[in-house]
Amino acid sequence: MIIKTLDDKKLSLENDGKLELFFIGTGSAFTKRQYQTNLLIVKGKDHLLIDCGTKCPQAVSELGIPVTQIKNFLITHSHADHIGGLEEISLLGRYVTKRKPVMVINETYQHILWDMSLRGGCEYNEEEAGDMLTFKDFWDVIRPQWLPDYNRETFGLKVGNIDIKIMRTKHIPDSSFDWQSSFWSCGVIIDDRVFFTSDTRFDHDLIEFYENKFNFETIFHDCQFFTGGVHASLDEINSLSPEIKAKTYLTHYGDNWEEFDETVNKYGFAGRAIQQQYYIFE
Ligand SMILES: [Zn+2]
Ligand SMILES: [Zn+2]
Numbered sequence: 001m002i003i004k005t006l007d008d009k010k011l012s013l014e015n016d017g018k019l020e021l022f023f024i025g026t027g028s029a030f031t032k033r034q035y036q037t038n039l040l041i042v043k044g045k046d047h048l049l050i051d052c053g054t055k056c057p058q059a060v061s062e063l064g065i066p067v068t069q070i071k072n073f074l075i076t077h078s079h080a081d082h083i084g085g086l087e088e089i090s091l092l093g094r095y096v097t098k099r100k101p102v103m104v105i106n107e108t109y110q111h112i113l114w115d116m117s118l119r120g121g122c123e124y125n126e127e128e129a130g131d132m133l134t135f136k137d138f139w140d141v142i143r144p145q146w147l148p149d150y151n152r153e154t155f156g157l158k159v160g161n162i163d164i165k166i167m168r169t170k171h172i173p174d175s176s177f178d179w180q181s182s183f184w185s186c187g188v189i190i191d192d193r194v195f196f197t198s199d200t201r202f203d204h205d206l207i208e209f210y211e212n213k214f215n216f217e218t219i220f221h222d223c224q225f226f227t228g229g230v231h232a233s234l235d236e237i238n239s240l241s242p243e244i245k246a247k248t249y250l251t252h253y254g255d256n257w258e259e260f261d262e263t264v265n266k267y268g269f270a271g272r273a274i275q276q277q278y279y280i281f282e
Contacts, residue, residue: 001218004278011063013070017044019162019191019281021220024049024059026251026275028224029081034275035059036081037198037252039220040070041190046160048072048104050188050196054084063276068097072142072159074104076198077171077185078117086113087121090138094125103139104164106155109184110135151209152179165189167210169200172230179203189214193281196220199252202236211244217281220273223250225260234260238267249273 025035036053144155
């Protein structure tokens with residue numbers, strides 16, 4: 001894996017065919033020094049944006065492309081640092097570009113995302129013979145397929161030539177016992193090579209099961225610098241094996257990261273993922 005800085009501050013949604021990961025941000029939900037942890041995948045002519053938080057449309061625009069050029073979206077869960085930009089995307093698509101973006105989403109989460117979040121700002125913008133707008137008036141949908149042979153709910157799909165697998169995770173509430181009793185959230189496997197946990201509490205079984213199956217080249221793991229609450233803490237992730245830590249980059253971290261860089265090194269992690277750098281897989 002090669003790490004490259006974005007030189008000219010101009011983001012591209014195409015490349016020469018290599019799998020490229022680009023973090024729009026690597027910050028936490030409340031970051032004021034960064035953008036939020038939203039991840040753009042580019043491979044050849046295909047792209048997919050994982051999560052679109054409140055700051056995402058602004059961040060993408062500052063990188064030289066209007067957010068309406070992003071066509072494909074996958075959402076990992078309903079916190080605002082992951083969905084806060086979606087109303088803007090929905091309304092821009094329907095009323096400005098007149099073109100629906102595509103969302104990769106299963107039926108269960110589509111109902112949650114629409115009924116509990118997007119509906120409030122979207123459905124009443126028009127009224128036609130008493131009918132309100134629905135999710136599919138704003139979005140084209142790709143349905144992932146349920147995959148057997150996994151010890152937790154896992155779905156797979158292709159976005160062009162990008163292979164995606166998503167699995168349920170244990171994020172909220174802080175008291176939930178396992179992924180089944182947690183609110184809907186997912187992690188993402190990209191081309192069977194890279195694991196992006198998105199937001200999750202520390203879940204040893206999650207890492208162990210998928211790592212044994214895929215032997216990832218790189219893992220990007222949610223991390224907060226204190227223990228407790230709804231994210232995996234630095235000390236908890238430190239309990240993973242040295243081999244796993246050596247290929248794990250931390251994401252979704254707080255604005256006081258300098259205070260912990262020494263500990264991140266000492267624990268043997270690959271490091272922190274850095275916003276607006278490319279992670280390129282040959
Ligand atoms: Zn988050
Ligand atoms: Zn979250």
